[in-house]
Amino acid sequence: MQNLYPLFEQNRVLKKELLWSLRDYSFGHLQVEYADYGDGILQGCGIRVEGTHLVISPGLLRCQGFICMMKEEERLEYTVTERPVSLKLRFETDRRSLDYILYRMEPVLDLDTVCKEKEFEVCRFRLQEGAELRDTHTCFEDMGTEYNTLQYTHAVWGCPGGRSMAPVMTARFARELLQSFDCGPEDMAFAWLCLDRREAMPREILTDYVSRKSGRRMEGASNQEMFREMCEILARMQHGGGRKRERSGRRQILVD
Numbered sequence: 001m002q003n004l005y006p007l008f009e010q011n012r013v014l015k016k017e018l019l020w021s022l023r024d025y026s027f028g029h030l031q032v033e034y035a036d037y038g039d040g041i042l043q044g045c046g047i048r049v050e051g052t053h054l055v056i057s058p059g060l061l062r063c064q065g066f067i068c069m070m071k072e073e074e075r076l077e078y079t080v081t082e083r084p085v086s087l088k089l090r091f092e093t094d095r096r097s098l099d100y101i102l103y104r105m106e107p108v109l110d111l112d113t114v115c116k117e118k119e120f121e122v123c124r125f126r127l128q129e130g131a132e133l134r135d136t137h138t139c140f141e142d143m144g145t146e147y148n149t150l151q152y153t154h155a156v157w158g159c160p161g162g163r164s165m166a167p168v169m170t171a172r173f174a175r176e177l178l179q180s181f182d183c184g185p186e187d188m189a190f191a192w193l194c195l196d197r198r199e200a201m202p203r204e205i206l207t208d209y210v211s212r213k214s215g216r217r218m219e220g221a222s223n224q225e226m227f228r229e230m231c232e233i234l235a236r237m238q239h240g241g242g243r244k245r246e247r248s249g250r251r252q253i254l255v256d
Contacts, residue, residue, distance in 0.1 A: 030060070030067040031066075031067060034060075034062055034067055034158070036160050036161060037062055037159060037161075038062070038158040038159060038161065038163045039062050039063055039064065039065075039120070039156075039158055039163075040061065040062060040120050040156040040157045040158035040159075040163050040200075041059060041060075041061050041089075041120060041122065041155065041156060041157045041158065041166075041200075042059070042060040042061060042062055042067070042158055042199060042200075043059055043060045043198050043199060044057055044058050044059025044060060044070070045058075045061070045070065045089070046059075046168070047087070047122060047123050047135060047150055048135050049133050049134065049135040049150070050075075052078060052079070053075045053076060053077050053078070054075070054076045054077075054087060054109075055075050056070070056073060056074040056075075056076070056087075056107055056122065057073055058070050058071055058073065061089060061105070061158075062158050063091045063103065063118055063120075064091075064093075064118065066103060068091070068103050068105055070089075070105060074107045076107050076108075076109060078125075078127070078133065079127075080127050080128070080129050080131075081111065081126075081127065082126070082127070082128060082129065083111055083126065084111075084113050084124055084125075084126045084146075085109050085110070085111060085113075085124060085125055085126065085127070086109070086110045086112070086115075086121050086123075086124045086154070087107065087108075087110075087121065087122045087123050087124065087125075088109075088110055088115065088119045088121050088122065089105055089106070089107055089108075089119070089120045089122060090105070090106050090108050090118065090119050091103060091104065091105055091106075091118040091119070091120075092104040092106070092118070093118075113154070115156060120156040121156050123150045123151060123152050123154075123155055124150075124151050124154055125148070125149060125151060126146050126147050126148070127147075127148055128147055128148055131147070131148040133148055133149070133150070134148060134150070135150050137172065139172075139176065140169070140172045140173050140176050140230070140231065140234055141231045141234070141235075143172060143227075144227055144228075144231070152166040152168055152169050153165075153169070153223050153224050153227045154223065154224070155223075157200035158200065159199065159200040159201065159202050160202050160204075161202070161203065161204065162203050163200075163203065164200040164201055164202065164203040164206060165200060165206060165223050165226060165227075167194075167197060167198065167199065167200055169227070170194045170197075170200075170201045170206070171194055171195055173191075173194065173234070174191035174192075174194035174195050176234055176238070177190070177191045177234065177237065178191045179238075180234065180237040180238045181237065181238055181239060181240040182236070182237040182238075182239075182240045183237060187237070190205075190209050193205070206226065207219055207221065207226070210226060210229050210230060210233065213233045214229050214232065214233060216229065
């Protein structure tokens with residue numbers, strides 16, 4: 001086994017073997033780094049609203065085991081529909097050439113919120129007539145707002161061994177966790193890990209933390225179920241409510 005590194009010096013000729021080495025290293029590095037990740041968004045692909053357009057920042061995605069790069073911003077015009085709309089990245093594969101495989105990546109707004117094969121949701125929203133679409137949130141719980149707000153609970157992010165929650169959500173959760181009244185050492189460690197990652201939090205770590213804090217087994221839970229439980233955790237910890245909040249309402253003592 002050998003690795004060939006070209007020397008970029010004056011009067012040196014880049015031979016075909018050296019060009020092949022550059023090709024193999026650039027593709028091989030990403031393939032190795034994300035080999036055990038599930039398909040979905042890997043890095044980047046942040047969303048902001050500019051007037052009547054959604055702007056998607058550059059990012060990395062994994063589709064059917066291949067790492068694709070979105071090198072430039074993509075702009076997509078949106079309109080009022082009064083219905084849930086999913087912003088997806090849709091892939092097409094062209095294998096007609098003997099010299100290359102062409103991966104086409106196209107951002108689309110789709111009223112069908114279910115992702116089909118080679119489709120990955122970035123966010124969704126439900127815009128009402130006369131309202132403005134917002135890309136900021138007042139708190140973690142606000143990230144689940146259905147109307148007139150970008151929502152990330154259904155976003156498809158790849159993580160080691162499968163898929164996980166969007167980093168923008170776990171980062172917001174971590175910041176509010178660190179500011180909570182009842183934040184302990186294990187909470188700080190989890191929050192710091194969330195804030196230190198550009199990629200999605202490994203599902204195993206996320207479900208383990210939420211399971212321990214909620215007292216419920218969260219293996220196999222959807223992102224929406226995880227989000228609701230994380231809201232409950234923050235509500236308890238921000239008020240020093242201990243391990244688990246009562247769900248049965250206020251207790252009363254009746255004296256005859």
